[in-house]
Amino acid sequence: MKILLIEDEGKIGDYLKRGLSEAGFTTDWVQDGLTGQQMAMEEDYGLVILDVMLPERDGYALLRHIREAGVQTPVIFLTARDQIEDRVHGLELGADDYLVKPFAFSELLARLRSLLRRSPVREGETLQVADLELDLRRRRAFRKGQRIDLTAKEFALLELLMRREGEILPRALIASQVWDMNFDSDTNVVEVAIRRLRTKVDTDFEVRLIHTIRGMGYVLEPPGAAPVIA
Known part of the structure; x- marks a missing residue:
């Protein structure tokens, strides 16, 4: 299972990439919204972990763009934006889950696996x-x-x-x-x-x-x- 991680903070990105690797997932990590958007559109990922506050293009705009283009890959927002209106906005744009920083990696992993279990079986799985x-x-x-x-x-x-x-x-x-x-x-x-x-x-x-x-x-x-x- 291949995951796309879009996170601009180096320490968090490195921590997540290493943790996901240990959990058996192949992870591509990018640190700006435009690159992340391009990869989400062109590559076949099982799930996207997405920050909101990103350089080049923020996570909300990125998600809106890929959903309008028909990309239905499950998306988890992982962000410091913790207001109710932020969560509602993210979910209304098409996010499948929303986790606020600071977070426990075990909870992220549990939510990720739950989403993958609920995702429809795709050709080639x-x-x-x-x-x-x-x-x-x-x-x-x-x-x-x-x-x-x-x-x-x-x-x-x-x-x-x-x-x-x-x-x-x-x-x-x-x-x-x-x-x-x-x-x-x-x-x-x-x-x-x-x-x-x-x-x-x-x-x-x-x-x-x-x-x-x-x-x-x-x-x-x-x-x-x-x-x-x-």
Whole structure:
């Protein structure tokens, strides 16, 4: 699940991006309203977290514009504007929720997940490779109908591998996409995560789907497919 965070305060933005990443969400963070509006219009996000007081274009104007353009992505306002009229105005413009700063991250996460559960199922919210299925909306994995329990990071890693089915993904790319960090050759976080994920996804099944390509990276593919380099 990909989230767009539009927040101009650096400390808050960094805190939210790291927290959402730890919760298993891929997050794009921008710090002005015009850039945020453009990305909300052009990219496919599961949810937008939006401040009101932004440079270039304020959150109210941004929301009005994307709603008039037909973008129905769920939006949570996260702002210091705490007057009743501010909340009413935001909701009337088409916001799905309104949370006032200062806030508890646990409450934001609960509201975010509640909105995602209520959102209608969209095309492409289930990924499938062979007998492995990933339910993106409910954040559940199954193989041959058997539930696989995954951590947030394991789910994000499996989603990346399945979306890039058949592509050999270098460790640097995986580290960037899943952990949002620059790859350090002394760090074995990717290898450890792949090993744990492979244990859950492949060990109890006859056909192995996750493969190591020595010196290149990792690929998820069914038997007989020819991998390509990402």
